Amino acid sequence: AQSVAQPEDQVNVAEGNPLTVKCTYSVSGNPYLFWYVQYPNRGLQFLLKYITGDNLVKGSYGFEAEFNKSQTSFHLKKPSALVSDSALYFCAVRDIKAAGNKLTFGGGTRVLVKP
């Protein structure tokens, strides 16, 4: 079975400061990992993914995430947060060994960037 944990319900950060949103996962095989962002009244927008290769992946809007196999983590980061980054962020995993393509999501972390 695959699972994802996002330990923080909300992260508050001042504009211009670094932003980190934490995610840990559990799969039986190797993971495919994803971050999505949800703005009010919008769907889940794809930000970035880790499939294989370099542990540091870069995505949209200046976001990046680091895959750490030993800690089973895939934390989302942005060096300098913007007020417009305020949104709900979801981490998701797919187990490479699993037959289907379903994504398993974490509970989401609300990010509030204050001016």
Add this chain to the structure above:
Amino acid sequence: EPEVTQTPSHQVTQMGQEVILRCVPISNHLYFYWYRQILGQKVEFLVSFYNNEISEKSEIFDDQFSVERPDGSNFTLKIRSTKLEDSAMYFCASKEDPGQTYEQYFGPGTRLTVT
């Protein structure tokens, strides 16, 4: 940029009634999904659909649920006899192909309220 669209944005129905939620996936995508999010809870996988048949479904997706691709563009989720606990946001997603691309693209969701 192509998007997944969903209609209606909000559906209110009485318990026991049938509802059909509609989705138009991105036009060259071949793999389709439904997920749901009960208020305050995680996004949960319901079903995936490829080559005109269900490829995987969760335990939530019981006999009350069905999916269909009635024509070349629409993908629908039918709930035959709605229950109060079916109240949730329902997200449709699509993926370009089963193997080479990994991220799913989500629609804005349909909020279903069962009274």
